[in-house]
Amino acid sequence: MQLIRAAVIALALLPLPAAAAVLPDDRADLMYHYYDGGGVTIDGPSLLVRKKFAEKYAASANYYVDMVSSASIDVITTASPYTETRTQYGVGFEYLRNKVTYAAAFSNSSENDYEADTATLSISQDMFGDLTTVSLFFTRGWDDVTRRGDATFADEIDRRIYGVDISQVATRNMVLGLSYETITEEGFLNNPYRQVRYLDPDAAVGYSFEPERYPRTRTGNALSLRARYFLPYRAAIQGDYRFYTDTWDILAHTAEVSYTHPLDEEWTFDVRYRFYTQDAAEFYSDLFPREDFQNFLARDKELSTMTSHTLGFGVTYEFKSPRMSFLNRSSLNLRYDRMRFEYDDFRDISTTGFAPGTEPFYSFDADVIRFFFSGWF
């Protein structure tokens, strides 16, 4: 449940054409992914296959599974550890006509208390001597939210995403990118299980819990810029920056620098550092002064004042195996990211011996691994 809303937004980015005037190569990727951090372990497989037809049409299919085992700080302080599985299917079609690529995609994501359908249409065109690629897309999402153990509860979310993406060749060694996206959501936007806490002199620990309540609408705007530069000794360096703001008063900055270094024809190494910081939503509080203190209440740490740091490493080994002669080439890939999340107004209430509102701030580290095989055919 906590993961799926982000997932359906993230997958909306998938179906954009890879390049306007040429369709992507035929390719299959089989990945095992693993996340471990903050008491949560998530792993599972992902399969992505793309195939061209007559150099004008392309089809893609994606299968993805999250197997979640959660004893997160929210879960251990207000609920019980749980396990669940989320499964996602997606299909996409592309049609290339001259310098324009038209694409459509659909995906479905489901778990036992959440179902999401997402459809995307996009158009992408090369212009100015093929130095500029402009892509526009529109995504519509329909989510059904339910709550385990409560047959009377059911609600919905209606989501629309408008996006534009521009890629510009600036010099013979540099490419620039610009993206702008507006995401509007309407419906049941909070987590049906999560609680907020408030000061309660009658409680033994000094505070009690009540269900969180979010506004039923949210609109966010994100603008990002990126530049990728080819270094003289055949390596690449990239810088990214994103600004985000929304109607819940969250304001966020994301910055990333990455470096790609091929060692020879077979080995490629990647390293990156990403920094993220945000202000809290206006209705967020770690500890409200009393019950029903205001109309909207949140104690979701993703809506608090926070920063995250990510240090990532990757290695790719390309090869051609005689045993797999149907593949033009193949690669084995390992990616590892170490993440640290630090919260400035979300306190660790699993600690004891502190007065309410004086507990230490919460933080946690996470390890993220992707191991995948790619084959071009």
Add this chain to the structure above:
Amino acid sequence: MKPARIAALLLLAAAACGCSRVEPWVKPYERENIADPIMAWDRDPVSSSYMRHVFEAREGARGALGASGGGCGCN
């Protein structure tokens, strides 16, 4: 201004620009470096889309991570 109107305006602007001829300042024969696979915005979509999911599930900001669009203009 509504997002749909902004998108329509951008589309119109892009279409209008397409009518005038712009001389490419990076000639096709000068695009060897930017055509190198290491210059792709997104070399491994299966991995990068997963990482978007990891970040968006744990942070308040979403969207505009782009990078899946755009070509090198090498054709």
